[in-house]
Structure formats: structure tokens, C-alpha cells
Amino acid sequence: MNRKHFINELETLLEVMPGTLREDQHVRNLEHWDSLALLGVLALADEQLHGQVDADRLAKCVTIGDILNLLEGSTVTKNPQQ
DSSP states (O other), X not given: OOHHHHHHHHHHHHTOXXXXXXXXXXXXXXXXXXXXXXXXXXXXXXXXXXXXXXXXXXXXOOBHHHXXXXXXXXXXXXXXXX
8 A cells, every 4th residue: 555545545534535634744633533543544454454553553653654654664464364
């Protein structure tokens, strides 16, 4: 999944207008950023990357860019069954 595609998916997940999210935005300032959004990002990682992201590390992300870096980094553990 490329960065733009993830941001598009995140906009859908958070129910915001397309094209409104940026990598430098603080996720905690987003209206719909909550525990369900975290679960949604974990599900996206599983679906799109066929891997698991450490939920604690995801919860510590400050910006959308931080989430993208986490998803692109070595912290994604590939699911062996996929």
C-alpha cells in the first residue's frame, strides 16, 4: 500500500472529506480518532499489508506520517498464513 492510498483509506475510515488529511496532521486532533479508529488501522494493516502492527506502537503515533512510517517499517509482522 502506498502512502496516498493509505491516506485515502484513512479518510474513509474516519469519515472525513477526501483530500483533507495530511501526513503532518496530529491524529489526536482528528474528530473521529479513537480506539475504533486504531482498530481500523490495525485491520487495514492486516488486509492491505498482510501483517500485524504492534498496537502499543500505533497508539504512540502522533501524526499520520508516523503511522505511515510504522506501517512501512520493520515493525509490521507478516502473517504466515497469508
